[in-house]
Amino acid sequence: MPDRDYRPVVVPNGSKLPWKVVDNVKVFHLVAEEVEHEFAPGLKAFCWGYNGRVHGPTIEAVEGDRVRIYVTNRLPAATTVHWHGLLLPSGMDGVGGLSQKSIAPGETFRYEFTLRQASTNMYHSHHDEMTQIGLGMTGMFIIHPRRPVGPRVDRDFVILLHEWRIDVGTERPNPNEMTDFNVLTMNAKAFPGTEPLVVRQGERVRIRLGNLSPQNHHPIHLHGFHFHITETDGGRVPESAQHPEGTVLVPVGSTRVIEFVADVPGDWAMHCHMTHHMMNQMGHEFPNMIGVKPGGLDARVRTLLPGYMTMGQTGMAEMGEMGMPVPPNSIPMLGAQGKHDYITAGGMFTVLKVRARLESYADPGWYDNPPGTLAVAATSDELRRDGIDVNAPALVNPGAPA
Amino acid sequence: MRLSLLVGAALLAGGCASIQKERGHAEVAALVEERLGRKTRWNQGTPEDAEVARHLDALLKEDLTSDHSVEVALLNNPALQATYEDLGVSQADMVQAGLLSNPTLDGSIGFPISGRGVSEHEVSLVQDFVDLFTLPLRKRVAREQFMADTLRVAHEALATAAKVRKAFSEVQALQQLMELRRMALQAAVAAADLSARLRTAGNITELELASEQAAAEGARLELAESELALVEAREHLNRLMGLWGPRTQWTLSEKLPPLPDQEVSLAHLESLAIRQRLDIDAARKQAMLLWNTLELARSARFFGRVEVGVHEHRDADGPRLFGPTLSLELPIFDQRQALIARLEAQHRQGERRLMELSINTRSEVRAARARLLALRMVADRYRRVVLPLREKVVEQSQLQYNAMQIGLFQLLSAKREQVEAYQGYIEAVRDYWMARADLEQLVGGRLREGSEAPTPSPSQPSQHVPPGPPGPPAQPAQPGTPTGHGQDVTHGTESPHEHPHD
Numbered sequence: 001m002p003d004r005d006y007r008p009v010v011v012p013n014g015s016k017l018p019w020k021v022v023d024n025v026k027v028f029h030l031v032a033e034e035v036e037h038e039f040a041p042g043l044k045a046f047c048w049g050y051n052g053r054v055h056g057p058t059i060e061a062v063e064g065d066r067v068r069i070y071v072t073n074r075l076p077a078a079t080t081v082h083w084h085g086l087l088l089p090s091g092m093d094g095v096g097g098l099s100q101k102s103i104a105p106g107e108t109f110r111y112e113f114t115l116r117q118a119s120t121n122m123y124h125s126h127h128d129e130m131t132q133i134g135l136g137m138t139g140m141f142i143i144h145p146r147r148p149v150g151p152r153v154d155r156d157f158v159i160l161l162h163e164w165r166i167d168v169g170t171e172r173p174n175p176n177e178m179t180d181f182n183v184l185t186m187n188a189k190a191f192p193g194t195e196p197l198v199v200r201q202g203e204r205v206r207i208r209l210g211n212l213s214p215q216n217h218h219p220i221h222l223h224g225f226h227f228h229i230t231e232t233d234g235g236r237v238p239e240s241a242q243h244p245e246g247t248v249l250v251p252v253g254s255t256r257v258i259e260f261v262a263d264v265p266g267d268w269a270m271h272c273h274m275t276h277h278m279m280n281q282m283g284h285e286f287p288n289m290i291g292v293k294p295g296g297l298d299a300r301v302r303t304l305l306p307g308y309m310t311m312g313q314t315g316m317a318e319m320g321e322m323g324m325p326v327p328p329n330s331i332p333m334l335g336a337q338g339k340h341d342y343i344t345a346g347g348m349f350t351v352l353k354v355r356a357r358l359e360s361y362a363d364p365g366w367y368d369n370p371p372g373t374l375a376v377a378a379t380s381d382e383l384r385r386d387g388i389d390v391n392a393p394a395l396v397n398p399g400a401p402a
Numbered sequence: 403m404r405l406s407l408l409v410g411a412a413l414l415a416g417g418c419a420s421i422q423k424e425r426g427h428a429e430v431a432a433l434v435e436e437r438l439g440r441k442t443r444w445n446q447g448t449p450e451d452a453e454v455a456r457h458l459d460a461l462l463k464e465d466l467t468s469d470h471s472v473e474v475a476l477l478n479n480p481a482l483q484a485t486y487e488d489l490g491v492s493q494a495d496m497v498q499a500g501l502l503s504n505p506t507l508d509g510s511i512g513f514p515i516s517g518r519g520v521s522e523h524e525v526s527l528v529q530d531f532v533d534l535f536t537l538p539l540r541k542r543v544a545r546e547q548f549m550a551d552t553l554r555v556a557h558e559a560l561a562t563a564a565k566v567r568k569a570f571s572e573v574q575a576l577q578q579l580m581e582l583r584r585m586a587l588q589a590a591v592a593a594a595d596l597s598a599r600l601r602t603a604g605n606i607t608e609l610e611l612a613s614e615q616a617a618a619e620g621a622r623l624e625l626a627e628s629e630l631a632l633v634e635a636r637e638h639l640n641r642l643m644g645l646w647g648p649r650t651q652w653t654l655s656e657k658l659p660p661l662p663d664q665e666v667s668l669a670h671l672e673s674l675a676i677r678q679r680l681d682i683d684a685a686r687k688q689a690m691l692l693w694n695t696l697e698l699a700r701s702a703r704f705f706g707r708v709e710v711g712v713h714e715h716r717d718a719d720g721p722r723l724f725g726p727t728l729s730l731e732l733p734i735f736d737q738r739q740a741l742i743a744r745l746e747a748q749h750r751q752g753e754r755r756l757m758e759l760s761i762n763t764r765s766e767v768r769a770a771r772a773r774l775l776a777l778r779m780v781a782d783r784y785r786r787v788v789l790p791l792r793e794k795v796v797e798q799s800q801l802q803y804n805a806m807q808i809g810l811f812q813l814l815s816a817k818r819e820q821v822e823a824y825q826g827y828i829e830a831v832r833d834y835w836m837a838r839a840d841l842e843q844l845v846g847g848r849l850r851e852g853s854e855a856p857t858p859s860p861s862q863p864s865q866h867v868p869p870g871p872p873g874p875p876a877q878p879a880q881p882g883t884p885t886g887h888g889q890d891v892t893h894g895t896e897s898p899h900e901h902p903h904d
Contacts, residue, residue: 168807169798283807291603292596301592301810304585304817305800312806324804333806 005062006144009156009208010361012195012350013187017057017139025066025112028059030081032103032125032137033074039166039183040193040280043331046172047188048075048125048135054188055212056123056139058158063118063146069111071103078102081111082126083141084212085233085255088113096127103127118145119235120208120255122160130214134175136188138162138212149236153259154203155361159186161220161250161272161348163213168281169327178215180284184277184347191280191349192336196363197270199262201356206230207270208257211250218277218348221247222258224268231257247273262354267339267367272348279316279333280346289313317344339366427486429549433556433680434476437847438563440469442476444486458649466654468570471643475566476559478644485558492551499544502537505529505711526727528711539698546691553684557846560680562642564843568836569639574658575832576632579825583625586821589814590614590621596810614811658831661781666849668771671841675767676760676899679846685759686899689752696745703738760899763844770841777834784827792820 009016019026030050037047037054050056061067073079080102082094092113096102103109121141125132140158163184165177173183186194199205208231211218228242233255250256271278289312301308309324319333321342326332335343355364383390427444434442445451454477461470476482511523597614600606640650666674676682709729716722799816802808842849 168802168805281805281807283802283805285808285812286806287600287809287811288605289600289603289809290605292599292605293602294599297592297595297599300588300595301814304588304592305796305813307800308803308810308813310810311804316806319806322804325801326805327798327801330805 005146006148007153007156009058009060009142009158010197011058011140011158011187012197013189013193014055014158014160015051015053015057017051017059019061019067022068025068026061028067028069029072030056030069031072031074032079032081034076035136037136037188038193039164039185039188040190040331043166043183043190043193043281043329044171045164045166045329048132048137050137050139054136055160055162056137058140058142059123060142060144061115062144063115065115065143067111067113067115070108071111072108073103073105076105077131078104078127079125079132079137080109080127081123083111083113083121083123084253085119085121086113086141086143087116094126115143117235118143118149119233120158120210120231120257121233122210122212122255124212131175133212134164134177134214135173136162136164140208140210142208150230150239150259151204153206155197155199156206156208157197158208159210159350160188161186161209161211161213161218162188163216163277166281168283168330171329175214181213181215182279182281184213184218184272184279186348186350190331191271191278191346192343194350196267196351196353198353198355198358198361198364200358201262201265201354203262204259205262205352206257206259208255209248209250210255211252213252215252216274216277217249217251218272219247219249219274220256220270220348221273222260222268222270222352224264224266224352224354225260225262227258227260229256230259231255262352265354265356265367266369268352268354269345270350270352271345277348278345280331282333286312290315317342427489429552430486430489430556430559433553434559434563437560437678438472438476439848440473440476440563442482442559444489445477445483462645462649462652465656466570466652467656468567471570471639472563472566474643474645475562479562479642480644482559482562483644485555488551489548489555492548496541496544496548500537500541502533503530506709508713522716524713524715526711526713528709528727528729530709536698536702539694539701543691543694543698546687546694550684550687550691553680553687557680557684560846561843564839566639566642567839567842569635569642570654571658571832571835571839572635573632573639573654574656575828576628576635577654578657578828580625580628580632582821582825582828583621583628586818587618587621587625589818589821590618593811593814594618658828658835660785661778661831661834665771665775665778668768671767671771671845671849672764674847675763675845679763679844682756682759682763682846682899685752685756689749689756692745692749692752696742696749699738699742699745703742704733756899757897760897764898767841767844770837770844774834774837774841777830777837781827781830781834784823784830788823789820789827792823796820 017028017030019028021027031052032048032050033052035047035049035052035054036044037049038044047054059067059069069081071079071081078096080094080096080100083092091099092111093099094111100109121143123139123141125137138160140160142158161184163181165174165181166172166183167174183190189195197205197207207222207227209220226244226246227248229245229248230237230242245258248256248258276282289310292310292313294310294313298308298310307324309322311319311322316333332346334346337343353364353367355367358364378388427442430444431442434440443450443454445454458474458478461474464470466474506528508526508528509524511521513521594611594614594617597606597611601608601611636650640646645652708731709727711727711729712724713727714722714724796813796816799808799813803810803813838849
């Protein structure tokens with residue numbers, strides 16, 4: 001039973017699949033269907049998912065449960081569901097053609113098996129994977145241990161990583177893309193669409209990460225804390241094999257679980273460290289404009305194209321702030337306004353919010369930095385005191401004694 | 403007494419035929435004005451010519467319009483002026499035809515050689531008599547010849563007007579195309595400029611820079627080409643308008659007009675052409691003229707030379723004699739059969755030519771109209787579909803640029819394609835108006851926009867021509883039962899050169 005046998009997981013921006021018990025069997029119903037999904041404010045697309053969601057709702061159960069999962073196909077194509085990482089009879093493994101007959105449009109299939117291991121798992125279509133995963137047919141499958149293992153956690157987050165190709169101005173992900181993914185998501189949301197992970201100071205936090213991106217591994221970096229990788233696909237990592245990390249690489253088709261104690265309050269970034277994965281809808285045909293001096297070019301081009309402005313000479317940072325008209329259904333490559341300034345991040349980026357006091361786990365807003373704990377512009381008094389001449393040549397010492 | 407009567411009648415017959423300088427041209431001017439709504443003038447060194455020159459200067463001082471350029475050409479085209487002189491020649495022929503042949507005065511005097519007797523003299527005044535009978539018919543033939551010439555000259559004027567309209571459209575289009583080429587150059591220069599800046603920043607290769615710079619130079623040369631084409635088109639129009647010196651400084655700011663809302667129906671165009679084409683009318687008159695000539699020959703078939711006259715004779719010692727003389731050629735051997743056969747053949751030839759001209763005209767009208775419709779479709783497609791699409795491509799490219807999805811190069815290339823589409827549109831509109839000028843020439847007058855029954859009155863230059871001019875029957879051996887020119891006897895259907903007289 002939830003809250004008695006296990007602490008239920010939290011799925012930021014996500015949902016969980018409801019169930020009922022029939023004759024000691026937990027019965028679920030998944031419906032594969034087309035879904036209009038919002039990736040971030042200003043960007044919607046027609047995806048394929050389950051039960052009106054992208055990604056599908058998280059299935060949560062307990063080691064030893066007998067589960068019966070009905071899968072109804074309301075898609076225009078056949079489909080199957082593969083229970084990724086689960087130990088089960090071959091005929092329930094959901095590989096179309098190999099394990100079973102594919103579920104034709106309009107049909108409902110029944111999967112039934114006993115959950116034999118406690119671990120973090122996933123599910124996804126295993127029929128025409130390129131198309132169906134590329135369009136979003138994935139979800140998480142959490143199996144809690146029957147008996148608690150390790151220290152009890154207070155907050156147990158589930159995040160599924162994914163990547164998409166949605167051209168600016170289009171309304172459907174292109175599943176044919178191989179390399180140029182331009183929308184990178186956590187639970188199918190790109191920053192600034194991602195919900196923060198809210199934690200009370202001192203709580204023990206577990207973050208379960210799954211990666212069903214078509215192509216890319218994601219090194220997820222958490223600011224402010226060191227964590228241990230406590231679980232991989234196979235389950236719990238023995239304590240002796242755990243080591244402290246700041247970044248966890250989540251390979252394609254894998255899950256990783258990290259745990260730490262959130263003992264320092266603040267707003268802490270958690271993101272994929274591949275810099276392009278922190279961008280939204282990057283345009284790869286935009287020339288490299290860094291260092292270009294437009295001079296009189298703008299005025300000349302404006303006689304042909306009113307409203308033209310040369311962009312990108314110092315990078316992409318101002319892009320979201322310029323407010324220039326862009327195609328409908330597109331989001332800035334970078335960011336959103338933060339407390340102190342514009343946050344120049346997008347894509348696989350979210351914020352871990354640790355607070356000393358919390359009314360609820362709803363978004364508590366921006367962190368108020370106690371005096372003396374915020375980087376600010378140096379005063380000239382400080383510079384003089386410390387002998388810093390901002391106009392002098394920057395100094396270095398030789399790398400080795402002379 | 404009888405002599406004086408005879409001489410008086412002869413002088414009367416010949417006397418009405420005198421040269422009137424403006425005669426033919428007034429008719430040409432009327433024909434042209436009826437069809438084009440523009441006056442034409444034959445410069446003959448009169449004081450009014452100065453007024454015409456002032457009028458020309460006034461026309462050329464303002465921005466030139468298509469109508470004004472036609473007017474200038476009609477007043478000033480030197481080739482046309484030379485053609486007008488044909489009317490003088492033709493009129494002289496007509497006057498000549500109205501003159502009686504001069505009477506012959508014979509006189510002889512004989513002196514006695516032997517020294518005996520007195521000198522003897524004989525005087526006679528003889529006038530060819532047949533002239534008097536054939537004069538009206540001859541005059542009619544000559545008048546018809548003159549009318550045919552008038553029509554031909556007016557036709558030339560219309561042809562010149564069509565050429566002027568086409569040249570005018572060409573100049574208009576080239577002016578607009580040049581504007582577009584300037585824009586294309588501007589886009590290419592901007593791309594080259596950006597490349598130079600990118601190269602300075604170290605972001606692109608020399609290769610990319612050189613390619614963009616080469617493209618800009620290409621655009622510059624294209625602009626130079628179109629500037630030359632404009633100069634040449636202006637000079638073509640200058641030639642047609644007969645201009646030189648300061649008068650060539652005219653300006654033209656009007657853009658190519660949009661297409662008229664609808665086209666004139668094909669059936670109407672064909673009948674319009676048959677009705678008002680001046681060369682068809684001229685061919686019709688030519689055929690009639692040959693018929694009249696034939697009639698003349700036939701009526702004089704059994705007349706040889708008939709000469710009547712008076713003579714006076716006095717012998718040395720005889721009485722003084724005075725009396726009429728008659729000299730009669732006896733048409734025993736030459737009964738004009740060869741001449742008649744030739745004229746019959748020529749008349750049939752004239753009929754066939756008229757037929758050919760009419761059939762060709764109808765076909766050319768159909769082809770020209772088909773071309774007009776095709777060009778209308780192209781221009782219309784450009785205007786309604788292609789240009790808005792190109793506009794949208796630029797607009798959307800700019801949004802994509804703003805979203806930093808594409809760069810300035812792609813944005814400028816979208817702009818260039820838009821400019822190219824405009825070029826295609828302008829060329830299609832220009833071709834349309836040129837085809838329309840062709841069609842107008844083919845139907846022998848202006849087309850009123852969208853109107854189905856815009857007709858200058860039929861093209862008869864004078865009231866002398868009966869609606870159904872008499873022609874010979876299919877068999878020339880049956881004179882006296884002329885059928886209408888238009889009647890195809892064997893089939894009973896309308897002939898190609900026949901038109902309903904509405």
